[in-house]
Amino acid sequence: MQLLAASWVVPVDGPPMRDGLVGVEDGRIAWMGAGTDPGRPRGPVRDLGPGVLLPGLVNAHCHLELSHLADVRPEGGRGFVAWVEALVERRAHADPARGRAAVRAALDEVKATGTIAVGDVSNALDHLDLLETSGLEAVVFHELLAWDPARAESVLDQARRRLAASAGRGVRVRLAAHAPHSVSPPLLRALAAEGGPAAIHLAESEAESRFLDGGDPDWSAFLARRGLGHVRFAPPRQTPARYLDGLGVLHPGLVAAHCIRVDARDRELLGRRGVFVAVCPRSNRNLGVGIPPVPDLLASGIAVCLGTDSLASVDSLDLLADAAALHREFPALEPSAIVHMATATGARALGLPDLGTLAPGQRAALAFSPAPRVPDDPLTFLVSGAARARPVET
């Protein structure tokens, strides 16, 4: 058995252990306890030194295929719709070889910053081979984007074929939808009828909320410029969450990204439906769309996880940077809750229950965040902005 020692061990589902020891055998955690425990297994100990040993991080919402679009980031300052439009334009004219190189670099960054699993949103599914060989656990949300109801059936047929073609690969691919204001009601209903979508962007921008509440000139103009001005849509005059619920989209296990504009009724609904909410605070700040009411989401019983979103809206895929951003936004939020979001809840959201916590039987996918001196409180340290996680070889 390989024994790892660290000044702090954070199991996530239990209190941090000072001078803890983690025993690893055959890729699983076989023993955990205090280094001074007389019953601890014998064997050579690898001391990681001052810092925090924790489960590898789980990035529940990212878009690795957008990693070559960093030059779109400044457009966020001009508003959400301008950013979406720049993203779509730039993406259409991007060099595929550059795109693949950027995904490779993004995967390296994800791993180097202590992340072991990703919920990766993809329209193109062009990088499944790179994910497969990356060593990361990945759930790919194959995101459908089609506002014209006349295309609902063909889009779904094509997606089903691509899903079937991906069966047996090293990554799981699940059908997802982009957002309530970019996917037609028939397509959302059809996805819901098949138990999906597995993920969606929800209540992210004011444009989305206004569009569903009676119309948004900016979003309507954008759709018209995309050649979709002919599509008739009767605004439901509901919040995005209640609109989706009416279509049957809110279901247990759905990973809904952002959820910034959710009122008390929406939060109660999301909690009751068993929806996971993936928050991306740095992306939200950069795009000027506001910040999700995380304490209220948690108080409503919602399982909240953490994501980075894409390099088109943030400058790194370091999930601890989002943990720190959330801590800055909500200083009263318990650091343990933020660390839980970045690990255990993310793992549950992606259907990976043997990741995200440290306990005997769990997979030994670990991260270590070194510290210049032993932190007084490892959880506060992890969300402080000073912590840098890295993978632990076992």
Ligand SMILES: [Zn+2]
């Ligand atoms: Zn996203």
